[in-house]
Structures are given as C-alpha cells and as structure tokens.
Amino acid sequence: MPTDFDRAMTSPIERVARVLAGHALSRNGEGDLASAGEAVDALWGEYSDAALAVLRTLREPSAAMLAAGDGEIWDRMIHAAIEEETISD
Secondary structure (H helix, E strand, C coil): CCCCCCCCCCCHHHHHHHHHHHHHHECCCCCCECCCHHHHHHHHHHHHHHHHHHHHHCCCCCHHHHHHCCHHHHHHHHHHHHHHHHHHC
C-alpha cells in the first residue's frame, strides 16, 4: 500500500457538492446539459448543505470499512471534514 497520498486541493464538502451538482445538471445524471462544467462551477455551492448531510451520514463506517482499516482514524477524518466546513461558515 502506498504511503504517499495525493492531497485534495478542495474541501470534501466542495468535492461532494460538485458531484451532486453534476449529477443534477448533467445529461449523464438527471439533468439535460451535455456539458455541465460551467454550471457546476457556478452552482456547486447550492449543493453544499446536501454534501454536508452526505458526510454526516458517513460518520459511521460499515463492517467492510472497519475490516479494511482503523475505525477511529475514519471517525477523526470524517469529523475533521465536517468541522472544516462548519468552522468556515
């Protein structure tokens, strides 16, 4: 397993919000835009509350997740992502 991980340049909330916006707007999801990139750039913030709800849902790892890694580390990482967003509000 690699020890060096790529570090994201955006917060977890922004990344999830962008996915949710893309899914809602893009023809590849539920939308009708053939190219939704610009719309996602403009509107992802409107999906940040839903993204925060997704992260809150992930606070409790599944049995498979616990079998693959340390649940306490997962808990700290998810809480840090949530706290990062709520502090910046």
